[in-house]
Amino acid sequence: MLRPFRLEEPESVKEASEALARYGDSAKVYAGGTELLLAMKEGLVHFECLVNVKKIPGLDEVRRDNGSLRIGALSTHRELERSETLADALPVLVEMEHNVANLRVREVGTLGGNLTFAEPHADPGTLLLALDATVVAQKAGGEREIPMNEFFVDAYEAAIEEDEVLTEIVVPVPGANAAVRYRKFGYLERPSAGVALHVMADDARRSVRDVRVAVGCVGPKSMRVEEAEAVLRGKSLDEAANAMAEAGDIAGRAADAISDLHGSAEYKEHIVKVLLTRAFNDIRAELAG
Amino acid sequence: MADTGRQTLPLSFTVNGTHYEIEVEPHELLLDVIRKRLGLTGAKRSCDVQVCGACTLLLDGRPVSSCTLPAFEARDKDVLTIEGMAQDGKLHPIQEAFIEYGGFQCGFCTPGMILTAKTLLDENPNPTEEDVIEYMNGNICRCTGYKKIVESIMGVGKPNAEAS
Structure with a gap:
């Protein structure tokens, strides 16, 4: 059940911003609604006004x-x-x-x-x-x-x-000697754990020149885990492979996992490690190929 | 900015080839307009959270969950419901295939299955079984009659050799 709301349909970002400023926290941007309308239907949030930004040209290129x-x-x-x-x-x-x-x-x-x-x-x-x-x-x-x-x-x-x-x-755009993977796991409609790994190798593709590790879904927000990156940075790909368990443990702990319907915090931490290791193995194969 | 009068929006759209000009409030959902105001009850309200696909309608040929889509999104668009699949009293080949291959049990998910199968076949007229399973994975059959549904989609336009 969706409670009544007002719809504003600005045709420029400026108009949208002005409408949002006018309504303050009683308005929300509507940009598709696949998340927002679910929360509104459940009665978890209500907004007096939705500002439909989809009539503003040029924002979908x-x-x-x-x-x-x-x-x-x-x-x-x-x-x-x-x-x-x-x-x-x-x-x-x-x-x-x-x-x-x-x-x-x-x-x-x-x-x-x-x-x-x-x-x-x-x-x-x-x-x-x-x-x-x-x-x-x-x-x-x-x-x-x-x-x-x-x-x-x-x-x-x-x-x-x-x-x-x-x-x-x-x-x-990632560089020529970089490889990126996103791996997720879940058995509900939404993902239970998600891990992204971006390895920037040296020109010979033998070592990790720089790296990004990010974890999502398991805790309150997606986050980069710089402590896990530090474990991998500068290592040869072989050494990095051996360090994945440690990096995965760090990433799992840093992600602030919570126990909920998707699983216990401990379980999610383990899944983060598994996904990170799988992402690295795929990246290593790509860099070798 | 309190506004006591309820806002209405003109909704000019086509449903199964018939043009309508009606008025809707911003919060009215497309599924309710189609079912309650136009009396087309093929699309079902089931999970109500865009997961199951029973409320699937095609908006300009693209599948949407009408349970969570405001009706105003249909402005100036063509809506196709299961009722619009048959033409001149003749079932659509996908509907024929679902009968030929027994692609339903209780039938509740069938309108959404058939409409999603239409977008699949419009995009990819010769899908592999893997393509079908992958494409249809957002439409749930609570009877778990998936094998027959996949066979039906794979069998569109082909007679069922096993049928007696």
Whole structure:
């Protein structure tokens, strides 16, 4: 049962921001609604007004801009899954998007909506953390860039102001000697654990020049685990393989796992380690190939 | 910004080839408009959280969960429900295949299964069994009659050799 609300339909980001500022915390951006409307139907939240940003032109494009991909925040998961630009430059994002929720949710839900809602059991944020992505937030008075590792504040809470609209996700294209994987596990509709690993190898592809480890779903928010990265950085790929158990233990502990329907905290910590090791093994094979 | 009057939005759309001009409130869901106001009850409310696929409708040919989609999203769009699949009293080949291969038990999930199968076959006319299983994984059959459903989709346009 959805309680009545008012709909505002601005045609520019400025108008949207002004509407959001006018309503304050009694309004919310509507960018697909696959998460928001579920929470509203359950009566968990109510907003007097939804600001439909989907009539604003130009927020659903994907384009390559030098070494980065700029993804319009209103791109649906399905559009990203089928984007040739992404398939070419960032296949790991296409694979992740292909496995988000189900077909119908992917047809309607948008990447910007997914990130802003900050549902802990979600896939994109974790991968975007490992890719060093940033998001662009705009409001009537200007715009700012927010690095992904400052974006998630807590469960259902992102670092976006009341009158800001997330407009773009900017993802640096991984280098020639880099490989990235996102691995998840779950038996419910939403993922129970998600792990992203981004290994930047040296030119000879023998050692880990730099690395990103991100964990999601198991705790209140997706996060980068720099302590786990430190264990792997600078090691040869062989040494890194031997250090995966330690890195996985650190990542599991750092992720702030909670016990819930998806499993106990201890179980989730173990799964994080397993997924991280599998991601590394796949990356190693890719770098060797 | 309190507003005591209830807002209505014009909804001009096509359902199964028939054009409608109605008014909806922003919170009205597409499933309710289709079932209660247009009387088309093929799409079912089941899980109500976009997981099961029983409320699947095609919006401009794309599958959506109408249980969680505001009706205003259908503005200027073509909606296809299971009632619109048959043409001139003749069942659609996918419907024929579900009968031929026994692709249902209780039938509750069938409208959503058939509409999703249509988008699959529109995208990929010759899917492998793996393609079918992967594509259909968001439509749940609580009778667990999946084997026959997959056989039905694989069998569209082909007679069932095992049928007596």
